[in-house]
Amino acid sequence: DIVMTQSPDSLAVSLGERATINCRSSQSVLYSSNNKNYLAWYQLKPGQPPKLLIYWASTRESGVPDRFSGSGSGTDFTLTISSLQADDVAVYYCQQYYATPWAFGQGTKVEIK
Amino acid sequence: QVQLQESGPGLVKPSQTLSLTCTVSGGSISSGDYYWNWIRQPPGKGLEWIGYVSYSGTTYYSPSLRSRLTMSVDKAKNQFSLKLSSVAAADTAVYYCAVGLGFWSGYSHGVYMDVWGKGTTVTVSS
Numbered sequence: 693d694i695v696m697t698q699s700p701d702s703l704a705v706s707l708g709e710r711a712t713i714n715c716r717s718s719q720s721v722l723y724s725s726n727n728k729n730y731l732a733w734y735q736l737k738p739g740q741p742p743k744l745l746i747y748w749a750s751t752r753e754s755g756v757p758d759r760f761s762g763s764g765s766g767t768d769f770t771l772t773i774s775s776l777q778a779d780d781v782a783v784y785y786c787q788q789y790y791a792t793p794w795a796f797g798q799g800t801k802v803e804i805k
Numbered sequence: 806q807v808q809l810q811e812s813g814p815g816l817v818k819p820s821q822t823l824s825l826t827c828t829v830s831g832g833s834i835s836s837g838d839y840y841w842n843w844i845r846q847p848p849g850k851g852l853e854w855i856g857y858v859s860y861s862g863t864t865y866y867s868p869s870l871r872s873r874l875t876m877s878v879d880k881a882k883n884q885f886s887l888k889l890s891s892v893a894a895a896d897t898a899v900y901y902c903a904v905g906l907g908f909w910s911g912y913s914h915g916v917y918m919d920v921w922g923k924g925t926t927v928t929v930s931s
Contacts, residue, residue, distance in 0.1 A: 693868070723910045730910050732917040734852075741901055741921035742844075742852065753919065785852055789908075789915035793867050799851040 694718050694788050698797035704805040711773040713800045715786035720766045723790065730790035733762055733771045736799070737782045745784075746771065778804060807832040809902050809922035817896075817929050823889040827902030827922055834883050835860055840907050840916045841878065841885045845898035846924075853898075857916070858885050859907070892929045899924045 695718040705711040721730045729749035734742040744753045746762035749769055759774045773780055781804060786797040813825035827841070834841065843855040856866035858876040866874045875888040889896060903921040907914030 725911060728908075730908070730915045730917075734918075736846075736852070741924050742903075742918075743921075744917060744919045747917040747919075783851075787852075787854075787917070789917055790910045791912040791915075792865050793856075794854045794916070796852040796854060 693793055694721065694791055694795055696786055696788055696795050696797040698784075698786060698800050700800060701798070702801040702803065704803045705773075705776045706805045707778065708775050709805075711776050711780070711802055713771040713784050713786075713802070715764075715769045715771070715797050717767045717769075717788050717790075721788045721790035722766050729765050729769070730788055731762075731764070731769050732787045732789060733760075734785045734787065734796075735780075735782045736785060742785070773802070776802070776804070807904060807920050809904065809920060811900060811902050811922045811925040813900075813925060813927070815926055815928060817892055817927060818931050819893055819929055820891055823887075823892050823896065823927060823929075825887045825900055825902075825925065825927070826884050827886070829883045829885070829904075834878055834885060835880050838907050838914075839904055840914065842903045842905070842916065842918055843876065843887045844901045844903055844918075846901070847895070847898040855887070855900075859914075865913075894929050897927065897929045899926050 699714045731749040733746040750762045783799045840857045842857045873890045901924045903918035905916040905918045
């Protein structure tokens with residue numbers, strides 16, 4: 693099974709500053725035939741369902757602010773919030789959908805410093 | 806736009822079977838290439854993917870829950886369901902249903918979940 697590991701577990705960032713979350717998979721989630729990384733990012737706020745932010749590692753879901761961006765390939769991925777807003781306080785999860793059982797990382801809690 | 810809504814009992818006794826239903830609106834559960842998922846979040850913990858049932862009725866269950874799980878589709882009611890047997894306190898969680906298109910990865914069909922239900926809280930307690 694593919695194991696997803698995020699770092700850090702939590703981080704505190706000042707408003708307007710950059711937040712960076714890392715996600716590592718225990719094996720590559722890149723499918724060579726279509727050159728796509730089967731990696732998604734979700735945002736989870738208390739009392740709300742998870743919200744898809746990024747899929748294919750770097751494609752922003754419709755309606756997601758462009759301060760959110762995803763990068764990486766193979767086994768190492770990053771979610772970047774370029775200028776943290778108060779509304780971005782949440783827990784963020786990566787998910788691999790390359791091979792069943794699909795798996796989430798343990799989550800990274802983002803707070804305001 | 807497809808919308809999902811979970812329903813089921815909020816309280817289940819230990820050793821009994823948890824049954825949840827997800828009602829699909831704004832689209833057909835029979836639409837090709839969609840995978841209908843269940844995910845849960847225990848209190849204070851992260852997201853756990855439980856499994857899926859496909860548009861054709863194919864299922865895949867998380868190995869950790871496989872022996873206790875059954876998922877199915879009811880096309881007439883435009884619903885899909887989850888049954889988890891022999892529940893214990895560790896099954897207490899918010900349960901979400903979610904859906905996405907499947908994309909072949911060389912190993913299996915992969916799904917990023919772009920539509921989610923609001924979630925339903927299930928407590929296992931006597």
